[in-house]
Amino acid sequence: MNEENFRSQMKKGILELCVLKIVQVQECYASNISERLKKADLLVVEGTLYPLLTRMKNAGWIQYRWEESKSGPPRKYYQITEEGISILQKLEKEWDSLTQSIQSLNQPS
Amino acid sequence: MGFINPIDSILKSTVMKKTIHINVSGQLFHVDEDAFEKLSGYLKSLELSLQQQEGGQEIYSDLEARVAELFQEKLSSKSQIVSIEMVDAVIEQIGTPEEMLGASTEEAQQAPQESTQVISRRLFRDGEDKMIGGVAAGIAAYFQIDPTVVRVLAAILILSGVGFGFYLLLWIVIPEAKTPAERLKMKGEPVNLKNLQDQASQELNEIKSRVHGWMKKEPQNAFERIVAFLVQIFQFILKTLSKVVRWILISFLIFFLFTLTIVLIGLFFTGIQVGSVHLIPSEIAGILGNSLPEGFDAFSFWAIGFLLVLAPIYWVISISIRMIFNLPKTNPVLKKLNTTIGILSAIGWVLAFVLGVQLAMEFRTTDTVAQSVSLPKVNQYTIVNESFQSLKSGFEIEDEEDGIDWFISNKRWYQNQVEVDVNDSPDSTAFVKVIRISKGKDSEKAHELASEIQYSIRVDSTGKITLPSHFSFPFSQPFRAQHVRIRIFLPKSTEIIQQIDDQCTFPTIDRREVANIKHLY
Known part of the structure; x- marks a missing residue:
């Protein structure tokens, strides 16, 4: 049990929520998403994101379309689905209640 | 064969002054030799670790595309050759398989120790070390012995004819170890990331030496080209033949x-x-x-x-x-x-x-054919069994407990289902009723089969009734539960004696009907 590992586990746990939030605002391609996550210090290596995106796509939370790129191979642009929106709402609610729960622990019982 | 070699499929390489052309996600790059080694090792390890996952192939192609994209970005301004520094930078950005998937490092550290205890060794055919089908090599890996020993034993068994069918069976039934994970299971090594990567780098070296060897042997003149072509044809024929075989x-x-x-x-x-x-x-x-x-x-x-x-x-x-x-x-x-x-x-x-x-x-309806035989007027009647013992030859079914005795003789089927009972006569006459019974799909058919049953009783003037132990019907006819019932009707105050010989105990009489029956031994 080390602190570094624990922190990365916590971040990993909310990664789906974060990705949903990003693609809800606007359609993005994978490296857009990873850039934003990195900026927010939520992601260490890009590679973590790709299995996640495929899983979420297979679960029907997000979908993608291909777009040609001037430099390099065609890109997958991801957008949120109806199902993804409802999942996101549930996850956000869960997040809020989690922070509240943790806050509540500050007070003596 | 079968094993997915990203190096084979995506990196067709030729040497050009220590830089190599490689194809990453459909894009062509010039890569330094050391960078090539690092990059192909990296891609291979990615693919191997993703193979275990659902949708691994898709994730891998996404990652490969990203690698190509990052190279494109880095190349556009500076030189056109991918250097080892670039590869390092890309790996750092995307992350190694451990960083990507094994983010829970704690788990990853503990897992190997646990899994070493529960390695399940599995029998696979070893396609990379095979003589015929890889069965012997697979068995050797399974029992951790030298393949040569198994091969010698197998050769002896196959040549002696015993093992031939068995070898074929094993060849068909045992799957070939195709993925690195299966190869590890075949060897009984735990399937974890480290082993998978070791396996991958080992395979990578094999592939590299193959590539180098191939390049050295690049046909120089027409003769060599022809030889190479013939070898290819021969290999193709062999492959096809082995499939056909x-x-x-x-x-x-x-x-x-x-x-x-x-x-x-x-x-x-x-x-x-x-x-x-x-x-x-x-x-x-x-x-x-x-x-x-x-x-x-x-x-x-x-x-x-x-x-x-x-x-x-x-x-x-x-x-x-x-x-x-x-x-x-x-x-x-x-x-x-x-x-x-x-x-x-x-x-x-x-x-x-x-x-x-x-x-x-076919057994739906029953029909009977009855026939009356009158008996002489005497005080005492005797039932004598007529045995068919002498007729027996050939097929016979006998069950002493159930008293079943069936046999075939002279193209007739003999069966001993003969029931005999003795009853009081309605008048002063004595007679025997022979009832032949059969089943059939309709009463017409049942009647026809019943009348085909042969059962002849003999009666003499002293009151001796001779009852054959078996009835018969031609065996060109079907079984339809044929049987015979003998009903003896006697006036009151007459006696009946059944003579039982030890050869034949049939037919027996239902003794409930009459009290005045005696047995003579």
Whole structure:
């Protein structure tokens, strides 16, 4: 049990929520998403994101379309689905209640 | 063969002054040699670790595309050659498989120790170290012994003829270790990231040496080119042949199973033997054929029987082989075989059901043919059994406990289902009623079969009634539960004696009916 590992586990746990939030605002391609996550210090290596995106796509939370790129191979642009929106709402609610729960622990019982 | 080599499929390389052309996600790059090694190792390790995951192939191509994209970004301004620094930077940005997937490092550290204790060694064919089918090498890996030992043993067994069919069976049943994970299981090593990567780098070295070797041997002149071409043709022919041979062997095996089953069924019936008397298969087949409902013949009966026993026999064999060697259930050849046998046995069940229903219909109605024989007026009557012992030769079924005694003689079927009872006569006359009974699909047919039953009693003037122990009917006729009932009607105050000889205890008399019966021994 080390602190570094624990922190990365916590971040990993909310990664789906974060990705949903990003693609809800606007359609993005994978490296857009990873850039934003990195900026927010939520992601260490890009590679973590790709299995996640495929899983979420297979679960029907997000979908993608291909777009040609001037430099390099065609890109997958991801957008949120109806199902993804409802999942996101549930996850956000869960997040809020989690922070509240943790806050509540500050007070003596 | 079969093993997915990203190096083979995406990196077709040729040397150009220490830089190599490689194709990443459809894009062509010039790469330094050291960078090439690092990059191909990285891509390989990515692919191997993703192979385990659902949708791994898709994730891998996304990652590969990202690698290509990052190279494109880095190249556009500076030089056109991918350097090892660039590769390092890309790996740092995207992350190693451990960083990507094994983010829970704690788990990853603990897992290997745990998993070493529960390694399940599995039997696979070793496609990379094979002489024929890789069976011997696979068995050697399974038992951790030198493949040569297994090969020598196998050669002896195969040459002596014993092991030939067995080898074929194993070849078909045991799957080839295709993925690195399967190869690790074959060797009994724990399947974890580190081992997978070791396996990958080992394979990478093999591939590299293959690539280098190939490049060195690049045909220089026309003659060498022709030789290379011929070698290719020869290899192609060999490959095709081995496929053809394999399928021939599979069909041979199926045929073998088929024959074996037929023989087993045959043995089951021909094996019935009483004393020195054997069953005659052609006769029993004829009788069976005659007894079947219309539209079925003896062959269809055997065919249905075969279809019914096929699945259980196949099931027992395959389960036992699988259990002995801890084989996985999935094997494309086995799947096809499973489906085929499943369909065949389903057909068997349907036909058996139809046959059963049809057969039941054949027993729907009963009809009798009765005949009266008058007896002389005496005070004492005697029943004497007439034995058919002398007629017996050939096929016979005998069951002492149930008192069943059936046999065939002179193309007639003899059966001892003769019931005898004694009753009070309604008037002062004494007579015997011979009732011949049969079942049939309609009363007409039942009547016809009943009248074909032969059973002749003899009566003499002293009151001796001779009752044959068996009735008979031509064996060209079907079994329809034929039997005979003898009803003896005697006036009151007469006596009846049954003489029982030790050869034949039939027919017996229902003693409930009359009190005045005596036995004479």
